[in-house]
Amino acid sequence: MTDIKRRDFFKLMGGAAGLALAGCAGAPMVSSTGEMMPKTGRRVVVIGGGYGGTIAAKYVRMSDPSIEVVLVEKSKQFVSCPFSNLVIGGSYQIGDITIGYDKLASNHGVKVVHQEVTGIDAGAKKVVTAGGTLSYDRLIVSPGIGFRFEELEGYDPKATPSAMPHAWKAGEQTTILRRQLEAMKDGGTAIIAVPTTPYRCPPGPYERASQMAWYFKQAKPKSKIIILDANPDVTSKGALFKKGWDKHYKGMIEFRGNNKVVKVDHKKMAVDTGVEEIKGDVVNVIPPQRAADIAIKAGLVGEDKKWCPVDATTFESTIAKGIHVIGDACIAGAMPKSGYSANSEAKVCALNVVALMNGKEPIPLSGINTCYSFLTDKEAVSVAAVYKVDGGKIVSVKGAGGVSPDLSTLEAQYARSWIKNILVEMST
Ligand SMILES: Cc1cc2nc3c(=O)[nH]c(=O)nc-3n(C[C@H](O)[C@H](O)[C@H](O)COP(=O)(O)OP(=O)(O)OC[C@H]3O[C@@H](n4cnc5c(N)ncnc54)[C@H](O)[C@@H]3O)c2cc1C
The missing domain is CATH 3.50.50.60 (FAD/NAD(P)-binding domain)
Incomplete structure (x- = not known):
């Protein structure tokens, strides 16, 4: 690629990423290395803005506002599975269980990027999207399920x-x-x-x-x-x-x-x-189900090739250091694959990610469903x-x-x- 072509390519990627980004002042800059939002301080990236990811992103920001949090979610709105059976029955409407991401940005300073994560480079500590890469210090993955x-x-x-x-x-x-x-x-x-x-x-x-x-x-x-x-x-x-x-x-x-x-x-x-x-x-x-595609692609699943093994207290992957997996995708022992479990896991995980980033001891898990x-x-x-x-x-x-x-x-x-x-x- 010539210099001009490369410049145009990154400009295009910057434009696309800018359109897809909510909650940041101005459009994100894509650096010459393809980095969507060059890191200036400590950063946690969260993949998946559902039951686990939204709460993890918010709780990291609430417990240590000095840490930048970037939430990467492929959809502009989230439709809840809980209560979706009532939509099927006819006593609820889909709009009753649909939420957006604007307030996570305005109330908590979570930077929301609407892109699909296509890869995780655990060695370089980067997630890859079509709009560019995002570097992280710690990564929280809550992408839900995929189908077999x-x-x-x-x-x-x-x-x-x-x-x-x-x-x-x-x-x-x-x-x-x-x-x-x-x-x-x-x-x-x-x-x-x-x-x-x-x-x-x-x-x-x-x-x-x-x-x-x-x-x-x-x-x-x-x-x-x-x-x-x-x-x-x-x-x-x-x-x-x-x-x-x-x-x-x-x-x-x-x-x-x-x-x-x-x-x-x-x-x-x-x-x-x-x-x-x-x-x-x-x-x-x-x-039949397994962890979502990105967890499989990133090699976060265990020998069963279905679900992601994690430490029971920090939810850090036992396969990839610095990457935490919560929600349906992880193996959480007796906790069922539910939205309430994902919410509970997200809180413990967020607090422990902050503890680890600040050189403190992780807190013990107290889960609820x-x-x-x-x-x-x-x-x-x-x-x-x-x-x-x-x-x-x-x-x-x-x-x-x-x-x-x-x-x-x-x-x-x-x-x-x-x-x-x-x-x-x-x-x-
Ligand atoms: C019919 C039904 C009823 C249910 N009822 C209940 C209930 O009453 N109570 C309850 O507690 N639980 C219930 N659940 C379970 C609950 O929906 C899940 O356990 C919960 O959603 C898991 O949260 P999660 O964060 O793991 O995944 P999700 O909430 O599914 O969130 C995953 C998010 O990640 C995003 N994503 C995935 N891959 C990528 C990628 N590569 N790049 C960017 N974004 C990505 C997805 O778009 C999605 O928004 C129900 C489920 C179903 C199907």
Whole structure:
């Protein structure tokens, strides 16, 4: 590349990055080395502006404002998976669970860059995006999940999700699934295929079945839902879900355990368990999961090639020094892959990143999780737990938490308050 061409190239990259950057005074400068925002002091870069990343970015800034924080998120807005099942059921709208990033910038000085991270150079301590590179002193990675599409015969990652939406990343997929339910005839069959654990949000598929049934009961009462579960039984709050299905949707939801879908055919709208082919009018195939692509690409996953092993107190990768992984992508012992877990991990991780950067001892982990699930639009159930580190592993604290005693409208109120609070915490 000639000097002039190189200059033009970096000018272009600067322009593109400038358009994509929120919360910085003026457009970022791309240096002659391709650096998007040359570092002037200590810097933490956070990848992923979801349940884990927004909180980690904010808490690093709150605990040490002398550290610059750059949050790199590919989308301009974040759509929450929690409560997306209620959008599918029809009692919430997608706008109710969508947040932006402006206030993280204006209230906390987090520099938000809207780019997709395509690589991490752990040796040079840089993340790579199409708009240029970003240097860091420590990196926090919270990119969520990716899918193991290759384990489903016949699955075409481009075509299958439009015909058989997974809706396991909220947004467009959620809307497609809702529209398909609206278009389905009364007396139709909806299939939900549940993958083997671990997957994001253990009770999520059963809440989804409940929300579909709630909609069918009002709009298409002759319809049916078949849950084909790769696991032997309902993996979370099983007794409460079954009680709710019996109370509200008798005969409408059929649960089939040990029925792992191994093959799909979106043209025929059929799934195959290896024993039987079943056709549906709406087919919600939730593929088996792993850490998001960037974690795989950066070599942060362990021997299982699926999830990222981390230190249980600092969430520093046991594979790459200076890189911390939180949220669904990491292996957090007994903590489930949930938004509340990601929020809790993000706080401990942020405080420990600041401690390590200031030469202080890390604080011990105190983790928390509560997962609410709606059976109707008004009744919900919950499971809660508290976590600590024991023998280097995250374990649940005995006697703390448990499941709610019954279906209740009070739990639904707590749940609505929870989503409101957590989304405000993430976006202000
Ligand atoms: C249907 C459903 C219902 C759920 N209900 C609940 C619930 O009630 N309660 C609960 O606690 N949890 C719930 N969850 C689980 C919760 O959504 C996840 O556990 C949580 O989102 C994990 O947070 P995270 O930060 O790991 O990932 P995410 O919140 O998914 O955030 C990841 C972010 O990283 C970005 N990203 C990824 N790769 C890149 C890249 N290369 N460059 C730039 N940006 C990137 C993505 O765009 C995304 O914004 C539910 C999940 C589903 C599917």
